[in-house]
Amino acid sequence: MTSAGVGGHATPKAYLDDQFTYSRTVDGGGTRGMRVIDSACVGNRVWYAAAEIVEDGEPQYVIALVCLVRWNPKARDRYVFAYKEMEESMGPCEAGCPARILRLLSPTANEHALDWRRRCLVRLRLHARKIEDGMRLRFPRPMAFGDGHSGTDFIVVKKGESVTFRSDVGRSRYRITGFRDLAWVVVPETRVHRTVFTTSPLSANAA
Template sequence: MTRGRMGRHSTPKAYLDAQFTYTNDADGGGTRGARVIDSACVGNRVWYAAVEILENGVATSITALICEVRWTPNAKDGYIFAYKDMGENAGPCSDDCPEKILRLLPPTNNECALDWRRRCLARLRRRARRVEDGMRVRLPQPLTFSDNHVGSEFLVVKRGSRITFRSENGFGHYHIRNFRDLPWIVVPQTKVHATIFAKPPAPAMTA
């Protein structure tokens, strides 16, 4: 859609929050609707929301709603925004839902939804792992870089929140895309400590 079709909404999150908060007249009387409790649009790529399903203004259930987003605000043809919506029961491929959304969801028996929630939680655990300067890490598969270096073990170079890598021998300067999402492991390093010798006893005093 164009910016004009988005109305007063200037971001995908604002538009989708409004789009999925509504009340409609139901066949046979009464109303049906939905209300977004909380949402996040991760990287303007995927919108995740915990949504209440309403019957006559009363919440009957809560579910997760996911929208794949295409956001190109500088598109030359003017079509800057598109989305595809699905419920968690469809087993979405995107699985970087924030923890704050997952915490709002009640238990479910739907296997597709359970699989999606497990994948989201596993990704959150991977991203929460501590990364320290000088740490040696190993990836499950070797990576090839533009300088033709091929390797699966790297030394972490951390400066504030910025993380880069050197080869296992300490050479090069590499970037690994989406490193925190990868299933890397820490390689234990043997540290050699300096030997400390005990001081010789003081000579005995003669009478």
């Protein structure tokens, strides 16, 4: 849609929050609708929301909504925004939902929704791992690069929010896209302690 189609909303999040908050009259009387309780548009690429189902003005339960987002406010053809909507029971591939939204969802027995929630929790745990400069990480499979290097062990080089990796056998620096989603482990540093010899009382007397 064009900027006019976005209806004056400045961001994809604002538009989708409004789009999925509504109430409609159903056949036979009464109303049914939805209300977005909380949402996040991660990287302006994926919108995640906790949406409350409302019937006749009464809250019923809360589900997760997921929208793939394409947002380009400088598009030459003026089509700045597009989205594809899903809900958790469809088992979306995208599983980067923030924890605060997951906590708002109602219990469910739907296997696709449960699988999606599990994948989100696994990703949250992976992303919660602490990264420090100088750490040695071991990846589950060899990482190959354009300079011909391939290996599983790399040293973290962290400067502020920037994270790159150094080979454990050289000085080359590498970027590993999506490394937080991979099942790496920290290789403990082996420390060699200096041996201290002390003089025994017998030796001192003998001298």
